Amino acid sequence: MPIPDLIGSSPKFRAVLETVSTVASVDCAVLLRGETGTGKEVIAQAIHDASPRRQHRFVAINCAAIPAALLESELFGHERGAFTGAVTQRLGRFQAADRGTLFLDEIGELPIELQPKLLRALQEQEFERLGSSQTTRVDVRIVAATNQNLDQMVAERRFRMDLYYRLNVFPITIPPLRERPEDIPLLVAHFVRTFAQRHGKSIEFITDDVMMALEGYNWPGNIRELQNFVERSVVMTRGTELRAPVAELRRQEIPAASLRKLADVDRAHIIATLGETNWVVGGPNGAAARLGLNRTTLIHRMRKLGILRETPEQRAGQSPWHTEAVPSNSNRCGEIPARVFSA
Numbered sequence: 500m501p502i503p504d505l506i507g508s509s510p511k512f513r514a515v516l517e518t519v520s521t522v523a524s525v526d527c528a529v530l531l532r533g534e535t536g537t538g539k540e541v542i543a544q545a546i547h548d549a550s551p552r553r554q555h556r557f558v559a560i561n562c563a564a565i566p567a568a569l570l571e572s573e574l575f576g577h578e579r580g581a582f583t584g585a586v587t588q589r590l591g592r593f594q595a596a597d598r599g600t601l602f603l604d605e606i607g608e609l610p611i612e613l614q615p616k617l618l619r620a621l622q623e624q625e626f627e628r629l630g631s632s633q634t635t636r637v638d639v640r641i642v643a644a645t646n647q648n649l650d651q652m653v654a655e656r657r658f659r660m661d662l663y664y665r666l667n668v669f670p671i672t673i674p675p676l677r678e679r680p681e682d683i684p685l686l687v688a689h690f691v692r693t694f695a696q697r698h699g700k701s702i703e704f705i706t707d708d709v710m711m712a713l714e715g716y717n718w719p720g721n722i723r724e725l726q727n728f729v730e731r732s733v734v735m736t737r738g739t740e741l742r743a744p745v746a747e748l749r750r751q752e753i754p755a756a757s758l759r760k761l762a763d764v765d766r767a768h769i770i771a772t773l774g775e776t777n778w779v780v781g782g783p784n785g786a787a788a789r790l791g792l793n794r795t796t797l798i799h800r801m802r803k804l805g806i807l808r809e810t811p812e813q814r815a816g817q818s819p820w821h822t823e824a825v826p827s828n829s830n831r832c833g834e835i836p837a838r839v840f841s842a
Contacts, residue, residue, distance in 0.1 A: 505542070505545055506682065507682035508682065508768055509681045511679050512674065512679050512682055515542070515671065518671050522546065522671070523545075523549035523550045526640055527668045527669050528621070528640070528641045528642070528643070528669065529642045530606075530643050530645070530666045530670045532646075532671070532673065533673030533674070533675070534675045535723070536720045536721030536722055536724055537673045537675055537722060538673065539604065543559070543644065544557055546642055547600040547602075550600070552599050552600055556599040557602065558600070559602040560573060560574065560602070560603060560604065561604040562604065562606055562607075563605035563608035567610040570609070571613055572629050573591060576588070576591030576629070577589050577630055578629065578630035593620060593635075597637045597638060598639075599640070600639070600641075601639050601640070601642070605645060606643040607645040607646075607647035607652060611657065614662050615659070618662045621666070622665065649663050649667070675721050676718040676722055677717050680714050683714050686726075687729055688705075688764035688765070690725070690726050690733075691741060694734075698733055700733055702733065702739055704740040709743045712743075713728075713743070713745070713748075732744065765800070765804060770806060772790055775789070776789065
């Protein structure tokens, strides 16, 4: 099934989406590898949302954010009086995720003394709360994530080999943003819309010099760094043209600016996807499925953006950024061949 809300059309990111689609319906453990800020939790959520467990809870816990002394209680829960301050019984994240998905972020930070209990919970789907001798059974799918080299940690005996193999049933490596620069315009447009709405702004344009600066930067903090930079830029903007402090980014000199509409980003993305599907909109391999949209939604968006079948100029390689859009009330949309709308 299509994976919605994941933004990117680069070959490396499309490969990740195909892998996510493959593993989502298979009830096995998944280990997400990738640098900090690459969107591992978003991918984990997508796996859950596309799985048979999507009607139940997606529960996340960051193993690096909770003190080691409290992590066992957070994972497995505790009984009243189990330790000082335990005034009531508390359910842990495993029980909260019963019949759903438990996302263990920063799994490499899990204390070595807690790893055997986690291994048993994964293998047997059962555990005991702190202060209890009663076994609690659950049905939980595990998705774990790390930015560390677990193979090296296993070799250094800082991570149990048996737990590593239990988690590493289906590994997925998420590429850093510097390896998918063609996705930056789509991400920027998404973040601009999101933060403009949140902060009560009306931003319609991004200059080419700003976009080129964003595409040329290395983004060591990946998507999280880009997201934060765009939000700050939106807050600083006072008109309809995004004002971004690109001087802060290490970049080469770039040409003078021309305006680029945010709508053009969507238009270029849809046209590129239609080209890959030979302009077939519907069906399991059509553009709508690849974009994570309903067929009728994509057709409506094509009409709104004035997208017709590829022109000779586009086939010759002309940039779609500055292609003139057909007005939304134009009846030229009727010129799109009927097979474009067929399943």
